[in-house]
Amino acid sequence: MDQEDPQSDIFSLSDHLLAERLHFIKEIGFGNWGSVWLCRPKHSSSESDHHVAVKLVHRSKTSTTAARVRSLWNEMKIVRSFKHDPHPSIIPFHSFIITPSYALITMAYLPALIPVEVAEPKAKDWFNSLLSGVHFLHERGVVHNDIKPANILLSPQSVPVLVDFGFAEKYDLSSPKAFHSNLAYGTPEYLSPERARGLPHDTRKSDIWSLGVTFFEILVGRTPFEYEEGEQFSTKEDLEKYWTRTMRGKWVGTIKVKFSKSIEKLLKHMISPNADLRWTASEVLADVYWTMSIEKQGHSESSGFDAGLVLLMIYLPSCREIGERGSRCIAWSCA
Numbered sequence: 001m002d003q004e005d006p007q008s009d010i011f012s013l014s015d016h017l018l019a020e021r022l023h024f025i026k027e028i029g030f031g032n033w034g035s036v037w038l039c040r041p042k043h044s045s046s047e048s049d050h051h052v053a054v055k056l057v058h059r060s061k062t063s064t065t066a067a068r069v070r071s072l073w074n075e076m077k078i079v080r081s082f083k084h085d086p087h088p089s090i091i092p093f094h095s096f097i098i099t100p101s102y103a104l105i106t107m108a109y110l111p112a113l114i115p116v117e118v119a120e121p122k123a124k125d126w127f128n129s130l131l132s133g134v135h136f137l138h139e140r141g142v143v144h145n146d147i148k149p150a151n152i153l154l155s156p157q158s159v160p161v162l163v164d165f166g167f168a169e170k171y172d173l174s175s176p177k178a179f180h181s182n183l184a185y186g187t188p189e190y191l192s193p194e195r196a197r198g199l200p201h202d203t204r205k206s207d208i209w210s211l212g213v214t215f216f217e218i219l220v221g222r223t224p225f226e227y228e229e230g231e232q233f234s235t236k237e238d239l240e241k242y243w244t245r246t247m248r249g250k251w252v253g254t255i256k257v258k259f260s261k262s263i264e265k266l267l268k269h270m271i272s273p274n275a276d277l278r279w280t281a282s283e284v285l286a287d288v289y290w291t292m293s294i295e296k297q298g299h300s301e302s303s304g305f306d307a308g309l310v311l312l313m314i315y316l317p318s319c320r321e322i323g324e325r326g327s328r329c330i331a332w333s334c335a
């Protein structure tokens with residue numbers, strides 16, 4: 001029997017009713033856990049071309065799929081907690097649906113991944129919005145645990161939006177254990193040195209490390225501790241070498257783009273290998289950088305942007321690949 005509470009956004013439906021409700025248009029993201037689909041509600045009353053994104057897990061009787069459904073449920077609970085307390089850079093949740101064959105989250109559909117190799121004046125507003133989103137999460141006891149460009153989409157109004165709360169955790173803010181962890185999961189290239197090693201750490205500081213690495217990648221096109229875009233870290237030894245670089249904290253390789261001394265300083269505070277010296281989200285937000293104009297900030301020594309090319313990359317991100325080690329993600333055009 002189908003169970004629907006008109007007040008609720010959590011539904012138990014038959015497979016048949018799900019197929020009657022949603023038209024599955026195309027798969028837009030996939031992983032070992034399941035897939036993300038672009039869908040259109042079949043009986044949407046107002047906007048006929050209204051699209052939604054659906055993150056879907058197949059239910060079968062194995063323990064791994066049960067674990068994935070639990071993880072989707074956990075993700076749903078976290079994004080749902082912001083339904084009446086939204087932030088422009090956090091993905092809006094619509095509903096959770098469970099059927100005999102599937103578990104799924106429906107959410108706002110955003111057509112493009114955030115591009116990389118973007119000039120600082122353009123990226124600065126994105127950074128501020130993302131930082132404010134991460135600050136918002138931390139204030140509410142939530143850590144994302146997997147911040148990286150592949151989990152940031154761009155709205156048609158050019159607002160960056162954080163998605164994929166599959167690794168996120170919500171803490172009781174009154175507990176002395178809030179934000180304490182010694183777990184090491186996440187995407188290796190974005191993991192803080194202390195988290196990569198599974199040492200006891202403050203998960204908020206790890207989010208800030210990942211966010212700093214993400215900002216660097218949006219500006220430069222690669223992360224600060226890889227010599228070139230897409231450097232492979234497939235073995236344990238490669239990863240050890242990589243993490244040794246992160247512990248030194250010195251950026252490697254040639255930086256072919258120009259950015260201001262002020263953002264460089266800010267990034268150094270965010271990507272500090274010493275978590276005690278690393279800034280918190282509120283410290284980064286309080287920096288004078290956000291109130292200064294880029295022209296007044298002076299530039300780091302480097303070989304300069306091709307502004308025309310950068311503009312092309314921002315406005316024509318058709319099938320642009322973002323390097324996401326482990327699994328590569330493909331962004332699609334806004335057509």
Ligand SMILES: Nc1ncnc2c1ncn2[C@@H]1O[C@H](COP(=O)(O)OP(=O)(O)O)[C@@H](O)[C@H]1O
Nearest residue numbers: 028029030031036053108109110150163164166
């Ligand atoms: N709301 C959305 N709108 C459009 N695309 C999305 C949305 N959510 C996810 N995606 C796409 O699906 C991919 C995988 O989704 P994600 O939630 O990151 O799952 P995973 O756990 O596999 O990384 C994302 O990298 C993005 O390309």
Ligand SMILES: [Mg+2]
Nearest residue numbers: 150151163164
């Ligand atoms: Mg993801």
